[in-house]
Structure formats: C-alpha cells, structure tokens
Amino acid sequence: xxxxxxxxxxxxxxxxxxxxxxAFAASATKIGFVDVQQIMAxxxxxxxxxxxxxxxxxxxxxxxxxxxxxxQQDEAKLKRNAAVMSAASKTAAEQALxxxxxxxxxxxxxxxxxxxxxxxxxxxxxxxxxxxxVVKVAKNGGYDLVLTGGVAYASKRVDLTSQVLAELKKNP
Numbered sequence: 001x002x003x004x005x006x007x008x009x010x011x012x013x014x015x016x017x018x019x020x021x022x023a024f025a026a027s028a029t030k031i032g033f034v035d036v037q038q039i040m041a042x043x044x045x046x047x048x049x050x051x052x053x054x055x056x057x058x059x060x061x062x063x064x065x066x067x068x069x070x071x072q073q074d075e076a077k078l079k080r081n082a083a084v085m086s087a088a089s090k091t092a093a094e095q096a097l098x099x100x101x102x103x104x105x106x107x108x109x110x111x112x113x114x115x116x117x118x119x120x121x122x123x124x125x126x127x128x129x130x131x132x133x134v135v136k137v138a139k140n141g142g143y144d145l146v147l148t149g150g151v152a153y154a155s156k157r158v159d160l161t162s163q164v165l166a167e168l169k170k171n172p
Contacts (some may be wrong), residue, residue, distance in 0.1 A: 004157070007084045015061055025065045029145065030141070030145075031145045032137075032138060032145070032159070033146070033147050033148075033151055033157050033159050033160065033161075034146055034159075034161050034164050035161040036148050038165075039161060039164060039168070042165055043129075043169075044169055045126050045129055045130075045168060045172060049122040049125075049126055053119060053122065057118070058112070059112070060111055064108055067104050067107065068099075068104060070100070074096075074100065078093050083169060102115070129168065129171075130168065133168050134164055135145055136167055137160050137163045137164050141160070141163070143160075
C-alpha cells in the first residue's frame with residue numbers, strides 16, 4: 001500500500017504542475033468579433049474594387065448583352081418566317097444563327113474567365129487589407145482572439161466591425 005506521505009507529495013506535485021494552467025484559465029481572455037460581410041459591403045476598398053470591375057468589363061458586358069439580344073431577335077425572326085422561307089434560305093439562316101451563337105458562347109466564355117480572374121485578384125487584395133486591419137485593431141485593443149464567422153451571437157461590446165471599417169477608411 002502507498003504511504004500517506006507519498007500520496008500527499010504526489011497530490012502537491014500535481015497541484016503545482018497544474019497551477020500555471022489554472023492561472024492561464026483564470027486570466028481574462030479578450031475576444032472580439034468582426035462581421036466580414038458588413039465590411040465587404042461598406043469598406044471603401046470594396047467599392048473601389050467594384051468600380052474597377054465595372055470600368056474594365058462594363059463595355060464588354062454591354063456588347064455581349066447587345067449580341068445576345070440580336071441573336072434572340074434573329075431566332076424569333078427565323079421562327080416567324082420559317083414557314084414561308086425556301087429550304088435553302090432556311091438552312092442558310094439556321095447556319096448563320098448557329099455561327100452567331102457559337103461566336104457569342106466563345107466571347108461569353110472568354111469574358112467570364114477574364115472577369116473571374118480579375119475579381120479573384122481584387123478580392124485577394126481586399127481580403128489582405130481586411131486581415132491587416134483586423135490584426136491592427138486586435139493588437140491595439142489587446143485582443144487574444146478575433147472571430148470572423150460562424151458566430152451565432154456577438155454583443156456590441158465585442159463587435160470590432162466599426163473599428164476595422166474605420167481602419168480601412170484611414171488606409172484606402
């Protein structure tokens with residue numbers, strides 16, 4: 001059987017080893033929350049990214065819409081006149097329409113690829129700026145942990161969103 005002194009010594013050793021973790025748990029952990037969706041909606045950098053996309057791709061998008069509308073008009077015209085067209089005329093019109101649709105699909109694919117690449121590039125830059133602003137606010141406020149998503153509730157006391165937005169507005 002174990003001696004009483006051995007058990008007492010073992011208990012004291014366990015308590016001494018656990019003391020630092022107990023002290024850590026007892027210290028106040030400062031936690032904050034940032035609503036990234038609100039930041040993406042309200043940050044000046046997000047508006048600038050949107051304006052850049054519109055400036056760079058707006059005219060191509062309008063041209064594609066006009067091309068799509070022209071194809072739709074040609075389809076309607078072909079359907080409307082198909083009964084009175086000769087077989088050769090109908091075949092030629094169908095081939096011309098297929099050619100236009102193919103060119104439109106290719107142009108649309110090229111546009112979508114270029115737009116997605118540019119949007120991804122801009123979003124990565126924006127996410128980096130948001131991250132840097134969150135880190136700066138957290139460090140300045142002495143926060144140990146800042147959550148950005150998957151939070152069911154966060155009180156105004158821990159919500160750092162307005163502070164992060166202010167930081168982003170200072171450094172566009």
